[in-house]
Amino acid sequence: MYRFTKTTFIPSDYTSNGIVTSGNLYDEYKDEITYYVIFPNGSVRETSLKKKSVKNLFGSEKAKVENFFKAFSGETFDEKMLTLLVQNMNL
Secondary structure, eight states, X not given: OEEEEEEEEEOOXXXXXXXXXXXXXXXXXXXXXXXXXXXXXXXXXXXXXXXXXXXXXXXXXXXXXXHHHHHTTTSOOOHHHHHHHHHHHTO
């Protein structure tokens, strides 16, 4: 599994006409994270940290994925859980 982080610079856009103010006084950076899974045949597929997306990703191994989600049903599905799932699929 790989994670790609794209950082976008958002400049300040503060405006004021004396009565109404809008925007931010500060610059900010926004991260957009994309996850990729590399399969044993060399193919690469993009996914997100949503259970539905992961189930579609591993469609051919549906039983293993369902068992994994049942085993960790009380856990929050995050990057660590996706890594654990990919490692579990490699067994």
